[in-house]
Amino acid sequence: MGAVDEVVGFASDLIRIDTTNTGDEATTVGERAAAEYVAGKLAEVGYDATYLESGARGRGNVVARLAGGDPGRGALLVHAHLDVVPADAADWSVHPLSGEVADGYLWGRGAIDMKHMVAMSLAVARQLKREGHVPPRDLIFAFVADEESGGFRGARWLAEHRPDLFEGATEAIGEVGGFSVTLREGVRAYLVQTAEKAALWLRLRTRGQGGHGSLPHADSALATLADAVTRLHRHSFPVVWTDPVRELVTALGRLTGHPIPADDPEPAIAALGEAPGLGGLSRLLAAALRDTAAVTIFNAGLKANVIPGSATAEADCRVLPGREEAFVRELAAVLGPGIEWEYDSLPAIETTFDGSLVERMRAAIGAEDPGAPLLPYLLPAATDAKSFQSLGIRHFGFAPVRLPAELDFPALFHGVDERVPIDGLRFGTRVLERLLRDC
Structure with a gap:
């Protein structure tokens, strides 16, 4: 099976694993079960994945590295968070932890924020490892806890206490970007977060x-x-x-x-x-x-x-x-x-919209959606990029997904009936695979 074949199942499984982060350690479920799921899937294909907890019980993180062909090139960090915000099942059309596939969508808390990227990264990482593919540069995959409360048990803790896991990383991709916007009939663009x-x-x-x-x-x-x-x-x-x-x-x-x-x-x-x-x-x-x-x-x-x-x-x-x-x-x-x-x-973060990684994003999107431009944008919210920036890593929001024209994407974040289109999820997996093969 390839990455596109596995991604929907992975995303559905991950949504069904409760990783609700209330911001209070007494009521937060924790990410251990999801982190162990990811670590197990990586181990199946031969990764030596590192599982870590930050000192708070159950706040699981997983980091794995795929060696590239040129040790002199800076590594690319691909990161996604495992935790989700709370959801009241009474407000939803389906149970928020169902991972249900219906009407062309995968439904549930985390479908967009951001277990879809966990699933895409996991599926692509497995495919590259199974094939014995050697990318041009090291790829570091990080699946982290606690983004929804500032990353103190996840990305921030890792950056402060285990920077060795990210040695050599110069660039990163994560949320929120790579999503499509239909500007008018026949005109679609993809936004990449640069600040x-x-x-x-x-x-x-x-x-x-x-x-x-x-x-x-x-x-x-x-x-x-x-x-x-x-x-x-x-x-x-x-x-x-x-x-x-x-x-x-x-x-x-x-x-x-x-x-x-x-x-x-x-x-x-x-x-x-x-x-x-x-x-x-x-x-x-x-x-x-x-x-x-x-x-x-x-x-x-x-x-x-x-x-x-x-x-x-x-x-x-x-x-x-x-x-x-x-x-x-x-x-x-x-x-x-x-x-x-x-x-x-x-802190705020900002980078320029240029360089070889941007060109590779443009090529990967263009191969799947010819003629669609990539455009930079500034995210009003915060992500784990703030934590990884402390290690000197340049960050782009790029978790690709193609969306129906009528879907209000920002409203899905922390919203009722969070969902991701199945076709868009598979599209994003193909784009991510193209990018990571030749980044």
């Missing part, structure tokens, strides 16, 4: 005079925080053009026949989203134009008749490359006095 925003998790606190609810006073911690949160919610950070967004917008104008003006892009981007199937692309572009801050948690009070002495909130902030210092200054001005705040962050 992603910094992730900044903000914690806010206010303090005031507590007391009995029947004796209210002006010094309210809750009201002060509510005012600050409202200001943050309503604030628009400035439009900032990054190279991948500028390149993408220019290409979209050329391919769709509707230019997006640089001096006022947002109305044209909103109009783009009104076209069938382009709502997801429009949302991605809008988020890539400016920094964002979304308030996600608000806590205060213990009882209805007790005025709380403090209140807290949290916000998920995503910051464009090169903007963190300016963002923090602007944030301080928006929040104003009387607000205590602190944050943790993961």
Whole structure:
């Protein structure tokens, strides 16, 4: 059997293995069973796969290497995460852990984020090993834990504690990219992630005079925080053009026949989203134009008749490359006095859209979908690329899949009824095989 023959079965098996990551070690299932499945499939064809846990029980990771023909060339890292976010079965058309094949799709949590890439990488790795194929450069396959909570039990832990496993790696592919966008009838393009925003998790606190609810006073911690949160919610950070967004917008104008003006892009981007199937692309572009801050948690009070002495909130902030210092200054001005705040962050990443690996991606896509261009884009979210970047590895989001024109791809991430088209999954496997054979 070849990679294309195995990939759907692998993906279905992996979806049925529960790897739900809640962000809380007490309730997180862990990735051990999925990691052992992957390690076993690699061992069947002769890989010497390394299984590692980060010190937290059950947080399994697997790394394997296929030696290339030129030891002097930098290795290519192919990585995918094994964990998934929670899913409420009551909201789904099928059970999210079913791995069901129906209506031309494979359904379940992780179908796109990102057990499809685990399955494709595993299937291609097995085929190359069975054939005794020697690629031009070393290939390192990493199947990791905990991406959905920052990679502290997965990619970040591996980069800090086992960098030897990635020795010689100079480039990497992972999520989110290589997916198709149908811009108009007969015009399809594939987006490759060359940059992603910094992730900044903000914690806010206010303090005031507590007391009995029947004796209210002006010094309210809750009201002060509510005012600050409202200001943050309503604030628009400035439009900032990054190279991948500028390149993408220019290409979209050329391919769709509707230019997006640089001096006022947002109305044209909103109009783009009104076209069938382009709502997801429009949302991605809008988020890539400016920094964002979304308030996600608000806590205060213990009882209805007790005025709380403090209140807290949290916000998920995503910051464009090169903007963190300016963002923090602007944030301080928006929040104003009387607000205590602190944050943790993961850095932005960015690379240029050039080089031999990009040319090989272009050739691999072109062989399966002739004439379809590759376009760079900036991902507003975060991936394990942030962790592997610390090892000096240049990263591209490239987990190829061809999608039906009407499918809202971004909405599938963490969404209800997550699914991947069977034909698109097989297409991606063929593209990935072409790329890795001659990368």
